[in-house]
Amino acid sequence: MRRESIIGQTVADRFRVLSLLGEGGTGQVYLAEHNVLERQFAIKVLRRDMISDQTAVERFRREARAASRMQHRNIVYISDFGQLKDGRLFLVMEYIPGDELCAVIQREERLPPDRAARILVQISEALDYAHDKGVVHRDLKSENIILTTERHRVDVAKILDFGLAKILYGSGNLDTITFKGQIFGTPEYIPPEQIVGDEVDQRADIYALGVLAFEMVTGRTPFTGTLMELLVAHRKLTPPLPSAVCPRAGIPQCFDRLVRKAMQKSPADRYERASDIADLLRAHLLELRQGRERAFDSDLDMISTATREAGSAAAMEVRVPREVDTPSGPTLVTGYDTLAEEVILGPGAGDEAALVERQEVRWQLRRVLQQIARVLRDGDLASEELQAELSRTQRLEEQAAEVENDLALLASRVEEIEAYGRERESQLRYAIIDLGMERGRLEEGEITPPEDPAVIADLAYQIGELEVRLLDVARSRETQLDEVDNQIAAGRRELDNLRANLARQDNILLRHVERQRVAAADVPDVAPAYARLDELKVVLEQ
Numbered sequence: 001m002r003r004e005s006i007i008g009q010t011v012a013d014r015f016r017v018l019s020l021l022g023e024g025g026t027g028q029v030y031l032a033e034h035n036v037l038e039r040q041f042a043i044k045v046l047r048r049d050m051i052s053d054q055t056a057v058e059r060f061r062r063e064a065r066a067a068s069r070m071q072h073r074n075i076v077y078i079s080d081f082g083q084l085k086d087g088r089l090f091l092v093m094e095y096i097p098g099d100e101l102c103a104v105i106q107r108e109e110r111l112p113p114d115r116a117a118r119i120l121v122q123i124s125e126a127l128d129y130a131h132d133k134g135v136v137h138r139d140l141k142s143e144n145i146i147l148t149t150e151r152h153r154v155d156v157a158k159i160l161d162f163g164l165a166k167i168l169y170g171s172g173n174l175d176t177i178t179f180k181g182q183i184f185g186t187p188e189y190i191p192p193e194q195i196v197g198d199e200v201d202q203r204a205d206i207y208a209l210g211v212l213a214f215e216m217v218t219g220r221t222p223f224t225g226t227l228m229e230l231l232v233a234h235r236k237l238t239p240p241l242p243s244a245v246c247p248r249a250g251i252p253q254c255f256d257r258l259v260r261k262a263m264q265k266s267p268a269d270r271y272e273r274a275s276d277i278a279d280l281l282r283a284h285l286l287e288l289r290q291g292r293e294r295a296f297d298s299d300l301d302m303i304s305t306a307t308r309e310a311g312s313a314a315a316m317e318v319r320v321p322r323e324v325d326t327p328s329g330p331t332l333v334t335g336y337d338t339l340a341e342e343v344i345l346g347p348g349a350g351d352e353a354a355l356v357e358r359q360e361v362r363w364q365l366r367r368v369l370q371q372i373a374r375v376l377r378d379g380d381l382a383s384e385e386l387q388a389e390l391s392r393t394q395r396l397e398e399q400a401a402e403v404e405n406d407l408a409l410l411a412s413r414v415e416e417i418e419a420y421g422r423e424r425e426s427q428l429r430y431a432i433i434d435l436g437m438e439r440g441r442l443e444e445g446e447i448t449p450p451e452d453p454a455v456i457a458d459l460a461y462q463i464g465e466l467e468v469r470l471l472d473v474a475r476s477r478e479t480q481l482d483e484v485d486n487q488i489a490a491g492r493r494e495l496d497n498l499r500a501n502l503a504r505q506d507n508i509l510l511r512h513v514e515r516q517r518v519a520a521a522d523v524p525d526v527a528p529a530y531a532r533l534d535e536l537k538v539v540l541e542q
Helices: 054-067 101-108 113-132 164-169 192-196 202-218 227-237 253-262 272-315 336-345 352-378 386-443 453-515 524-541
Strands: 015-023 027-034 040-046 078-083 087-094 145-149 153-159
Touching: 015 040, 054 078, 054 087, 054 386, 078 386, 101 145, 101 202, 113 153, 113 202, 113 253, 113 272, 192 202, 192 227, 202 253, 202 272, 253 272, 352 386, 352 453, 352 524, 386 453
Parallel strands: none
Antiparallel strands: 015 027, 027 040, 040 087, 078 087, 145 153
């Protein structure tokens, strides 16, 4: 294997091979740098026995050309392909630095359901895009998904090897699940119809997506065992539900529904489209967010209504707002001092689930503080200082909301720039591939009349010109993205400052609310709000 290494060589006159990234069942993957675009690419060199005759070579060219048209933000695109001087075939792909999803799952044991849902939405959208173009992956698994960071976005999913199955094996049905002694597909993810050689369509990917969803939230695949045990399980056994495997993980029911339907034995009983799964998970995330807000608002509304009525009666006796010194001992919530640092570090710092939970508790505490302050104000029980601090908190929240809205608009602008850039680059790459194929056939004497040096030189010139244009498009896109990134960075710094100020303001508001506790003691129904406040303080002090 070592003597066939291409490290140090220049592939297709443009890609200088730097190092070996890894080896797999289909061949070797190298890191290379384009000598014009100044970008890094991954080159997959296929094993000799994967494609052994001229018919297979032609299929490779045809299907690789079709796969190169796939341009989706969550799919690793094919940039070029061809044949090395020693006869081996190669694919040039986008290079994505990051972690394989399987490594992330192994490192973290399992993913929080909300994080898994956000990643699965991206994978589902990419599958739906490919299926609309008639391309089925047929080997979807956690090893074929890279999680990377793109500018300000974390956990961006990228699917590898899309179209490779068709490139290698063609579009016909397989008589068996093996190809030259190799398992076609991965046993842990393989759908029943692929095992017996029945027709395979997009629903095979949906079956694998169900396996993947199960694996992400439980840390294991639904079925384990030897090869034969796995094949029998996929054909005969009902997969367990994620919530039953990990009953203490808080796995929502939508994951059970997803796995149950996606992993049906008959393709007709599964989801028809991957977008159905994306819609299910989006609805879950939205319902989760709105449900928390509705439940919390309902709780506070009941407190507010009862307290406002009792506060009006109490105000007949307590006409002069007064602040009462609290007993000795700390009343501030510890942990607020670190809020600004955590906001700046973002969700990638430390334990993401714990950080998100802690921030939600702080948000709830802020809401309780404001609700108590409003009730006291409406009941004519709030001091002037408390009313002033309440107004200051509300102004900071309004400013933060404006900045968040601006950041959302900038994020949309980033997507527009990237989508337009991907389309333009795709058109140019496709033209380069066509010219490269024509040049290769001329050089190999496959096209009559025989090779003409002048024609070959002209094709090389055209390819070079298109690559310069491709470089210009890429640089223009990067310049635009850099400008928007600078605006996003400035907006995030402003938002971090506002959040830090809000955290400090919470402590100030808490101080005043605590001083009013005795004054509000004459209003019986305000007690639930203070009890909730005490609960949240205990959580944050842990």
